[in-house]
Amino acid sequence: MTAQTPLTREAAGAGTPVPAPAATSTSMFDMSTPAGQRLALGLRTAAAWLVALLVFFPILFMVVTSFKTELQAIAVPSVWIFQPTLDNFTHVQERSDYLLYAKNSLITSVVSTLVGLAIAAPAAYSMAFFPTRRTKSLLMWMLSTKMMPAVGALLPIYVLAQTSGLLDTKLALTIVFMLSNLPLMVWMLYSHFKDIPSEILEASRMDGATLWDEFRHVVLPLGMGGLASTGLLCLVLAWNEAFWSLNLTAANAGTLAALIASYSSPEGLFWSKLSAASVLAIAPIVVFGWFSQKQLVQGLTFGAVK
Amino acid sequence: MSFLQLERVEKHFGEVRTIKGVDLSIERGQFTVFVGPSGCGKSTLLRLIAGLENVDVGRIVLDGRDITRLPSAQRDLAMVFQSYALYPHMTVAENMSFALRLAKADVAVIEKKVGRAAEILNLGPYLKRLPRELSGGQRQRVAIGRAIVREPKVFLFDEPLSNLDAALRGQTRVEIARLHRELGATTIYVTHDQVEAMTLADQVVVLRDGAIEQVGSPLALYDHPANRFVAQFIGTPQMNVVERVEMPAAAGEVAGAAFVGVRPEDLRLAPAGLGQLAAKVELVEALGAETLIYLNTPRGAQMVLRQDERTDLAPGDDVGVNVETGHLHWFDAQGRVLEGARPAQ
Numbered sequence: 001m002t003a004q005t006p007l008t009r010e011a012a013g014a015g016t017p018v019p020a021p022a023a024t025s026t027s028m029f030d031m032s033t034p035a036g037q038r039l040a041l042g043l044r045t046a047a048a049w050l051v052a053l054l055v056f057f058p059i060l061f062m063v064v065t066s067f068k069t070e071l072q073a074i075a076v077p078s079v080w081i082f083q084p085t086l087d088n089f090t091h092v093q094e095r096s097d098y099l100l101y102a103k104n105s106l107i108t109s110v111v112s113t114l115v116g117l118a119i120a121a122p123a124a125y126s127m128a129f130f131p132t133r134r135t136k137s138l139l140m141w142m143l144s145t146k147m148m149p150a151v152g153a154l155l156p157i158y159v160l161a162q163t164s165g166l167l168d169t170k171l172a173l174t175i176v177f178m179l180s181n182l183p184l185m186v187w188m189l190y191s192h193f194k195d196i197p198s199e200i201l202e203a204s205r206m207d208g209a210t211l212w213d214e215f216r217h218v219v220l221p222l223g224m225g226g227l228a229s230t231g232l233l234c235l236v237l238a239w240n241e242a243f244w245s246l247n248l249t250a251a252n253a254g255t256l257a258a259l260i261a262s263y264s265s266p267e268g269l270f271w272s273k274l275s276a277a278s279v280l281a282i283a284p285i286v287v288f289g290w291f292s293q294k295q296l297v298q299g300l301t302f303g304a305v306k
Numbered sequence: 307m308s309f310l311q312l313e314r315v316e317k318h319f320g321e322v323r324t325i326k327g328v329d330l331s332i333e334r335g336q337f338t339v340f341v342g343p344s345g346c347g348k349s350t351l352l353r354l355i356a357g358l359e360n361v362d363v364g365r366i367v368l369d370g371r372d373i374t375r376l377p378s379a380q381r382d383l384a385m386v387f388q389s390y391a392l393y394p395h396m397t398v399a400e401n402m403s404f405a406l407r408l409a410k411a412d413v414a415v416i417e418k419k420v421g422r423a424a425e426i427l428n429l430g431p432y433l434k435r436l437p438r439e440l441s442g443g444q445r446q447r448v449a450i451g452r453a454i455v456r457e458p459k460v461f462l463f464d465e466p467l468s469n470l471d472a473a474l475r476g477q478t479r480v481e482i483a484r485l486h487r488e489l490g491a492t493t494i495y496v497t498h499d500q501v502e503a504m505t506l507a508d509q510v511v512v513l514r515d516g517a518i519e520q521v522g523s524p525l526a527l528y529d530h531p532a533n534r535f536v537a538q539f540i541g542t543p544q545m546n547v548v549e550r551v552e553m554p555a556a557a558g559e560v561a562g563a564a565f566v567g568v569r570p571e572d573l574r575l576a577p578a579g580l581g582q583l584a585a586k587v588e589l590v591e592a593l594g595a596e597t598l599i600y601l602n603t604p605r606g607a608q609m610v611l612r613q614d615e616r617t618d619l620a621p622g623d624d625v626g627v628n629v630e631t632g633h634l635h636w637f638d639a640q641g642r643v644l645e646g647a648r649p650a651q
Contacts, residue, residue, distance in 0.1 A: 221395045
């Protein structure tokens with residue numbers, strides 16, 4: 001009997017007079033009128049701004065905090081109107097050599113990306129144009145290595161670096177960055193190269209091109225967009241990498257990620273200085289990302305639209 | 307030995323033999339067309355000659371040199387692909403000169419050859435353009451130009467017209483025939499369109515299921531098909547092949563004949579009740595210059611008749627049909643042609 005209750009209610013509802021939809025057609029929410037359309041657009045815009053601000057807020061807060069004194073930084077409720085100071089930035093540069101860390105970040109990310117591209121491009125080329133029965137499984141296997149938590153490989157890699165005397169060197173970091181990005185690079189380039197019609201390569205072979213000619217004159221120029229977006233993405237990933245930088249480096253080869261982390265350790269948390277260090281660390285890559293957004297987005301959505 | 311010789315060439319994909327032992331001779335300067343239904347292996351055979359697929363059994367000899375195992379780049383062949391396969395990042399001139407530049411040819415020589423090819427193909431105004439700025443027909447001409455510039459031993463065409471619309475296809479077909487006449491280059495041309503085969507070829511190779519069914523000049527294939535498959539593949543509308551009992555006694559008799567073939571133009575209309583056969587009109591296709599009349603015989607066989615005259619016949623009309631008994635093709639139960647068939651009269 002209970003199951004019937006909603007039905008009875010509905011029936012009762014149907015009996016009560018309900019204003020016809022036509023009666024509300026003059027309402028502002030009616031999408032068919034210009035005013036309604038403007039309102040809907042306004043609501044959507046406001047919602048988009050709200051989400052964007054929510055996402056952006058922590059970064060904004062960090063940037064603002066980096067210009068506060070430590071006292072202002074820990075004040076509750078937080079202070080929004082204050083006399084900005086650059087002391088934190090001076091302090092960061094004095095306490096730790098920012099430029100050294102920045103240089104380490106730059107070298108490890110650029111070199112690991114270039115070496116990675118040099119290895120991934122031929123691999124992706126052979127997989128895209130000379131696939132065998134096992135190519136798909138090989139690609140899946142490569143990707144599966146990215147599914148293992150990095151910490152799982154920490155011990156062996158640490159011991160390897162230690163015994164070969166590479167702890168706290170840019171070389172060790174570069175190799176690890178390169179290797180950990182390699183599966184992604186091969187996948188992205190593979191998917192880009194797949195878009196090159198194989199008949200074009202066959203045409204170049206008929207034209208007398210050797211393997212190298214074919215790669216140099218046809219695959220590389222046609223795959224340049226893919227190489228650029230892959231390279232950019234891996235550059236950003238390597239720059240932002242923290243786990244390996246923290247575990248494999250100390251004072252000499254530390255990257256900007258290690259610089260930030262150093263502000264949260266022995267002396268307790270100094271919010272404004274930590275923020276200043278973070279701002280310094282992310283500034284270069286944010287600027288870089290801003291200028292290469294188009295290629296980056298292409299890279300991030302690889303394979304999504306063919 | 308011929309200019310290009312294929313000896314028992316086989317290609318296997320896994321367990322499947324896609325090319326089943328092909329023997330073929332192509333003479334210098336000859337225009338050879340591989341024709342057959344889709345999946346017959348004609349493109350694979352071309353790719354084996356081009357070196358884009360590996361030959362599993364047999365050998366290929368070009369101009370006295372065994373090229374079976376040579377990479378494509380060293381075979382001295384040029385290919386025009388169905389999709390044109392132009393280099394999208396190179397201009398028309400760069401596309402056409404790519405092979406010569408790879409071969410480190412002299413700049414003056416390259417310019418001369420590209421200029422000449424552009425002139426032959428009316429591509430002069432487009433030399434600086436990129437392929438994406440060209441129409442389909444122009445791209446096709448660039449692809450042909452790229453082959454001409456090479457001056458290869460053999461031109462290979464892989465269904466070059468199938469991406470063009472009907473009008474352009476006819477026009478380009480004429481142009482390819484003219485090019486072959488002017489350059490006299492040995493050419494192998496793959497198509498599924500038997501009209502292209504008939505109009506372009508010196509020698510037609512009809513393929514089915516990875517094997518050659520018949521080789522010959524276009525008219526030889528039309529007039530003397532070796533079997534029922536070739537008989538029905540060459541010619542539109544296709545040859546009528548009916549059971550022996552459908553034919554009138556006047557057609558004569560050949561021992562072992564199971565089927566009889568007759569071309570649509572070898573049937574003649576007669577008034578109803580007259581003629582060697584009785585039939586009912588099923589459909590009339592008036593094409594202007596010719597008229598196709600589809601007929602059903604009392605036993606249920608279908609035949610098509612072609613005549614130049616127009617007709618007032620309508621579906622359902624009864625007609626009589628006469629058969630040009632001198633032009634009949636006799637086949638045994640396996641579809642092989644039977645020789646020595648002469649009409650009774």
